[in-house]
Amino acid sequence: MVTIEEAQTIISNQNIEFESELVPLNDSLGYSLAEDIIAPFNIPSFDNSAMDGYALCGISKEYEIVGEIAAGDTGNISLNNGHAVRIFTGAKVPENTTAVMMQEKTNVEGSKLILDQEPAEGQCIRRKGEELQEGQIVFEKNYTISPAGIGLIGSLGKEKVRVFSKPKINLITTGNELIEPGKPKQEGQIYESNSYAISSACEQFGFLCQTRIHIKDAFEAIKKGIKEKLEVSDVLILCGGISVGDYDFVKEALEENGVEELFYKVYQKPGKPLYFGKKGNKYVFALPGNPASSLSCFYIYVLPFLQKLSGMKEVGLDKFSLPISHDFENKSDRPSFLKAQVFNNQVEVLNGQSSSMLHSLAVGNALAYIDAETRFKKGDEISCYMIF
Missing domain, CATH: 2.40.340.10 (MoeA, C-terminal, domain IV)
Structure with a gap:
């Protein structure tokens, strides 16, 4: 038996062989970057207006309006002193622009623009490169991609990103007493809930259980199920059958499949009969069958390991x-x-x-x-x- 701290240390000290893949930006939420993201150009890439209003040349309260620039216009306009152009948010400011005045603080009489107050030099202008400079590291390797991160990466023109692959997870529940929800229940039977709880907890944190299967308390069937699912898993999670009862066959079945025990039983409550093992670069968690124990052990032990396997910098709740x-x-x-x-x-x-x-x-x-x-x-x- 190990302490909580010893169990967590054994899990966190595993040497992981990380794999990476190129995924569409739209599908990258929750993945961790497998490489640095470098700004290929300045953000903004040109001086632009932060407001709907007027681009001004010189400091005054009156200007002559000489044109209009909409967002997306690509022409080059140069202002002379005392001139102004109507401009919209995000539009490129003309050369020689001193400031932009928001439209709420202006009045127009024919071609004359009258301001409520004199502008401050540089006001309401988003300067080229003020957010990101060309060549700057935008996100470092291991950054976990957020919605804002997706937006920023998209603004750099990238449609795909290289990320660490998430582990392939499969789930086995065991127990003669368990039946599927929706089926008629007889005295002595219990509706199976662990597979729903554990797979949902995986999904809550951005992981996917590929398959969920239930096996009766029969040694050969459990041994066979473990063998089949280990072959297609990075992490195999089992629920139930890991204690010391006459029908608890999971630990023996894992041994028969060549799984190396890294620890068994943790000095804690709930979840004492918790198992962690490995076979090559495949890992196994055998969780207690009691629902609250199973889910609690997932949160404290399994989740940080799944996050570590995915290249995340910060792991755990x-x-x-x-x-x-x-x-x-x-x-x-x-x-x-x-x-x-x-x-x-x-x-x-x-x-x-x-x-x-x-x-x-x-x-x-x-x-x-x-x-x-x-x-x-x-x-x-x-x-x-x-x-x-």
Whole structure:
């Protein structure tokens, strides 16, 4: 058995063989860059107007209007002192432009432009290269692409980007008692939920489970399922069958398939029977079958590893220290990840902490980390991992 810290260190210390691919910009959200993005030209690439208004030459309160420039016009116009042109946001300013005055502060009488106030030199002009200079690093390798990042990369004229490939993930659930939602349920049976929760959690953070299969508690069937899914996976996730019951065959089946155990059992609650192993450059997480244990272990251990495999610089859930909103005692002899709700910068540890109970995890938005046999008074700070 290992501690939480030891388990996290073993996971984070794995030497990863990264793969990259060229993807369309439209499909790059959530991927991490496999190379630096360099500005091929200045942004803006020309001096342009920040407002609808008038481009002015010289400092005055009256000008003669000599033309108009719309956004996208490519001609070259040069202004003389005392002249102005009507101009629109994003349009290239003429040569010799002193300033742009927004239209709300102007009056027009025939061809005469009268200003409410004198302009300040350079006002309302977006200067060439003021955001990015040609040759500048826009994003460094490992940057995780955001919607704004996609927009900026698009403004550089790139239609494809080289990114780190995301891992191929497959999911196996086990258990004789489990049946698919929608089927008639008999006494002693339980509707299977782990595959829905884990695959959705993957999707929440930008990953995709390629397949989800369920296998009854039969050693040969589990062994065969693991063999088949390992061949097509970078990460294989199993739920259930990893404890020490008479029908828990997952650990033995992994050994029979040549998977090297990196750790088994973590000194924590919930999720003690957690397994992590590898075979070549393929990795296996075997999660407990209890729904809340399974999902909690995914958030704390599996998610950071999936992000690491994807070349992300920052991995894991956001973590904060916040005051607890009530007195609380952790009576467990193990460090615990407890279902919690963060609201108004305070933490409430919720009822329904059993590892089989999903409701409190579904209505909460955090996991509170609390040491074994620890008491908290209202206002004491505790660590929280934000799941939403």
